[in-house]
Amino acid sequence: MADTHLPIHQESQEAEPWYAMGLRFKCTQCGNCCGGGPGYVWLTIEDMTRIAEFLNLAFDDFTRKFVRKAKGAYSLVERANYDCIFLKRADGKAMCGIYPVRPMQCRTWPFWGMNLATPDAWTHAASRCPGMCDGDAPKYPLEHIEKCRTHPESPE
Ligand code: SF4
Ligand code: SF4
Secondary structure (H helix, E strand, O other): OOOOOOOOOOOOOOOOOOOOOOEEEOOOOOOOOOOOOOOEEEOOHHHHHHHHOOOOOOOOHHHHHEEEOOEEEEEOOOOOOOOOOOOOEOOOOOEEOOOOOOHHHHHHOOOOOEEEEOOOHHHHHOOOOOOHHHOOOOOHHHHHHHHHHHHOOOOO
């Protein structure tokens, strides 16, 4: 009869995420995620402080010009065509006018919880973001992906 008290190897209860081997991503500067339709670019106080400094504006002047209140939080202002106020389009490319100090929401894209929930969720998001389905793009390791996914300002 088998001894049920033997000290045996315990399998890890935590399965590896489907993206454990890393995910490829390289922005093509198409601009889809920064405009083209209504949306929100949520801002923390830290984001606003950093951007105001970068633009050499007093905090209040920055918020008056570039920040709107929505759903009880703060978001960047959009242009009439729904482009982010800081999006610059030229020669078929879209560029962020505040790239070095862009909000954390923008920095953590595309490694958001909603995109990482399942491979299908990733593929769905990639249908609007060509940078997520570039087979030659650099591969981001699990550590970086998880850092973005779990960042407090990264959308779930
Ligand atoms: S949608 Fe993707 S590829 Fe296009 S600008 Fe945004 S991050 Fe870059
Ligand atoms: S801040 Fe920059 S990266 Fe973020 S949505 Fe606006 S243009 Fe895009």
